[in-house]
Amino acid sequence: MIRTLSRRLLNAAGLLLAVLVFNFALIHMAPGDPVEVLAGEMGGATPELLAEIRAGYGLDRPFHVQLLTYLGRVAQGDLGHSFYYDQPVTGLILDRIGATLLLVCAALTLALLLGCFLGVVSAQNRNGWLSHLVTLLSLAGFSAPVFWVGILLILTFSVALPVLPISGMSSVDAGRMGPWGRAADVAAHMVLPVLTLASIYLAFYSRLARASMLDVLGSDYVRTARAKGLSRFLVVYKHALRNALLPVVTFAGLQFAQVVSGAVLVETVFAWPGLGTLAYESLLRRDSPTLLGILFFSALMVVAVNIAVDLLYRLIDPRIGAR
Amino acid sequence: MSMTPTPPLLSVRDLTVAFRVRGEDAPVVRDLSFDLHEGETLGIVGESGCGKSMTALALMGLVPNPPGRIASGSIRLGDEELVAAAEARLRRVRGARISMVFQEPMTSLNPVFTVGEQIAETARAHLGLSAREARDRAVEMLRLVGIPAPERRVGDYPHQLSGGMRQRVMIAIALVCEPQVLIADEPTTALDVTVQAQIFDLFRELQDRMNTAVILITHDIGVVAEMTDRVMVMYAGRKVEEGPAADFVAAPRHPYARGLVNCVPRLVADPPDVPEPLFEIPGLVPGAEALARPGCAFAPRCPRAMPVCGREFPPVTASPGGRSVACWLDAEGAR
Ligand SMILES: Nc1ncnc2c1ncn2[C@@H]1O[C@H](COP(=O)(O)OP(=O)(O)OP(=O)(O)O)[C@@H](O)[C@H]1O
Numbered sequence: 164m165i166r167t168l169s170r171r172l173l174n175a176a177g178l179l180l181a182v183l184v185f186n187f188a189l190i191h192m193a194p195g196d197p198v199e200v201l202a203g204e205m206g207g208a209t210p211e212l213l214a215e216i217r218a219g220y221g222l223d224r225p226f227h228v229q230l231l232t233y234l235g236r237v238a239q240g241d242l243g244h245s246f247y248y249d250q251p252v253t254g255l256i257l258d259r260i261g262a263t264l265l266l267v268c269a270a271l272t273l274a275l276l277l278g279c280f281l282g283v284v285s286a287q288n289r290n291g292w293l294s295h296l297v298t299l300l301s302l303a304g305f306s307a308p309v310f311w312v313g314i315l316l317i318l319t320f321s322v323a324l325p326v327l328p329i330s331g332m333s334s335v336d337a338g339r340m341g342p343w344g345r346a347a348d349v350a351a352h353m354v355l356p357v358l359t360l361a362s363i364y365l366a367f368y369s370r371l372a373r374a375s376m377l378d379v380l381g382s383d384y385v386r387t388a389r390a391k392g393l394s395r396f397l398v399v400y401k402h403a404l405r406n407a408l409l410p411v412v413t414f415a416g417l418q419f420a421q422v423v424s425g426a427v428l429v430e431t432v433f434a435w436p437g438l439g440t441l442a443y444e445s446l447l448r449r450d451s452p453t454l455l456g457i458l459f460f461s462a463l464m465v466v467a468v469n470i471a472v473d474l475l476y477r478l479i480d481p482r483i484g485a486r
Numbered sequence: 487m488s489m490t491p492t493p494p495l496l497s498v499r500d501l502t503v504a505f506r507v508r509g510e511d512a513p514v515v516r517d518l519s520f521d522l523h524e525g526e527t528l529g530i531v532g533e534s535g536c537g538k539s540m541t542a543l544a545l546m547g548l549v550p551n552p553p554g555r556i557a558s559g560s561i562r563l564g565d566e567e568l569v570a571a572a573e574a575r576l577r578r579v580r581g582a583r584i585s586m587v588f589q590e591p592m593t594s595l596n597p598v599f600t601v602g603e604q605i606a607e608t609a610r611a612h613l614g615l616s617a618r619e620a621r622d623r624a625v626e627m628l629r630l631v632g633i634p635a636p637e638r639r640v641g642d643y644p645h646q647l648s649g650g651m652r653q654r655v656m657i658a659i660a661l662v663c664e665p666q667v668l669i670a671d672e673p674t675t676a677l678d679v680t681v682q683a684q685i686f687d688l689f690r691e692l693q694d695r696m697n698t699a700v701i702l703i704t705h706d707i708g709v710v711a712e713m714t715d716r717v718m719v720m721y722a723g724r725k726v727e728e729g730p731a732a733d734f735v736a737a738p739r740h741p742y743a744r745g746l747v748n749c750v751p752r753l754v755a756d757p758p759d760v761p762e763p764l765f766e767i768p769g770l771v772p773g774a775e776a777l778a779r780p781g782c783a784f785a786p787r788c789p790r791a792m793p794v795c796g797r798e799f800p801p802v803t804a805s806p807g808g809r810s811v812a813c814w815l816d817a818e819g820a821r
């Protein structure tokens with residue numbers, strides 16, 4: 164267990180290093196000069212000013228020196244300084260990460276729970292209406308683009324039927340509400356973005372859970388469970404579900420990266436003040452330190468989640484720990 | 487075996503199990519009747535696909551549905567009718583009064599629960615034991631089926647046990663509620679020969695102790711001779727011969743059964759220089775369409791087939807000593 168964990172951590176460190184180098188090179192090669200954008204926003208761009216800014220950020224030095232300096236800083240936990248916001252990138256990210264995590268975790272939980280439930284119920288009644296509904300839903304979920312679903316939801320629930328806020332994370336007057344009022348306000352703002360993000364994965368998980376459940380329900384050990392005279396509930400939710408969850412958990416872990424990238428789209432559609440909007444804005448502003456920082460941080464999250472899923476898998480399936 | 491006319495424990499009459507294949511009902515077990523008495527061991531033999539497992543699953547009320555179902559007939563356990571009984575009533579019978587050990591020990595245990603839990607949950611479901619009592623009972627059962635260090639093994643997962651040990655666990659699960667009938671479907675096919683002998687010793691010992699009636703499904707005539715009191719031969723879903731095991735092995739009647747018994751190489755003390763050729767039943771195992779045809783399904787492969795065999799299924803001829811056979815050669819008036 165400890166050995167597997169340390170091996171996984173070593174792998175993760177190597178992967179993160181590769182991500183850093185790759186992203187740094189990519190952004191370096193990208194067209195557009197951040198210094199000109201910056202100077203433009205400051206009001207004027209004399210050659211002297213440009214040179215001064217370049218020197219200030221070390222942008223006049225050769226590529227490999229810049230890269231090594233950057234890596235050295237990251238190793239010390241310093242993700243650099245934002246050109247645009249003029250503050251440390253780490254602080255910027257930490258300010259926004261909460262909003263993103265809230266969105267991603269809520270959507271993932273919703274997609275997993277509801278997906279498993281739909282999958283299990285439709286597997287038990289293979290040709291029932293619910294089963295067909297799951298197939299239809301997942302087809303729609305697979306083929307509909309995220310922003311389209313988001314905009315459709317906005318048009319329905321915020322414009323045609325104005326019950327939910329269109330965008331942002333809190334109302335203008337949130338400052339005057341009590342703690343519960345503020346929580347309720349955030350919850351109301353969450354509904355549409357979470358539904359949008361969950362819809363993509365809900366389709367996927369319900370199908371996966373259904374297929375996995377069908378497979379398990381036909382297995383010899385489920386027949387044994389029935390032969391013992393156990394109730395239908397125990398047979399399905401104790402003996403079958405726990406085994407059927409294994410592939411679902413694996414995929415949830417592998418897909419976490421996609422959920423994070425899906426969150427970028429959803430955040431921009433709903434102006435949700437998370438990392439996704441920050442990444443989008445930084446890209447437009449050529450704020451490469453911030454963009455690099457976010458990319459690195461996302462990679463870090465994905466790697467951490469994968470390790471966590473690995474550990475969780477060991478808890479569910481006793482066979483893994485033995486190997 | 488006693489000859490007293492006590493009513494049978496289990497009584498099966500005209501049982502037909504059908505599978506719906508491409509819109510048509512294909513029978514895999516047909517008009518099957520037999521009795522099982524308390525403490526008795528009944529062997530069911532027949533080649534692969536003849537319907538042995540489906541017969542067993544029908545007794546458990548576990549014929550996979552869809553596509554299968556019990557199309558007609560009756561199964562009485564004591565004075566309770568099991569065909570068409572409500573699921574809730576069947577649940578109280580399964581695992582408690584009739585239980586089953588399956589053909590595949592490697593896949594029949596749930597990989598994510600400890601063997602102790604898998605035994606204990608059966609005890610909790612039927613005997614109303616508390617969690618602690620059920621666990622103690624699981625340890626006791628593991629000891630009974632000959633698993634060493636049962637206090638430790640009770641916390642093991644199936645993958646930590648060998649095939650023979652897993653089959654012992656399956657037997658422990660089947661016997662934990664001391665059922666009246668134990669169905670063992672080729673319990674040793676997947677195991678090696680030494681383990682096979684141990685498992686059969688265990689069956690005998692447990693049967694003596696609990697007076698359980700056993701239905702032992704096998705295609706090994708040696709096992710029939712050694713383990714069973716009575717034997718029933720199935721061919722293509724039908725019973726073709728039945729009788730006391732010793733008499734049957736000494737002198738099988740039905741041409742198919744003769745082939746079956748003669749297929750077993752005899753161990754001779756002083757082997758001749760040229761070994762006797764092994765007898766082989768010519769032809770192939772009949773497919774589902776052969777089962778739907780009229781007449782005796784064995785006729786196309788039978789060395790002594792007559793014209794009537796292809797037209798009509800032979801009546802059952804009973805003879806003294808509790809033997810019966812379904813063959814035109816034995817039927818009165820046959821030519
Ligand atoms: N799901 C199914 N659909 C259609 N036919 C089936 C199905 N399951 C079993 N059968 C048929 O039922 C017949 C009887 O099968 P069964 O498993 O009882 O055979 P068996 O005598 O136990 O054979 P074996 O010795 O190989 O275990 C077979 O001919 C098989 O083709």
Ligand SMILES: [Mg+2]
Nearest residue numbers: 538539589671
């Ligand atoms: Mg079988």
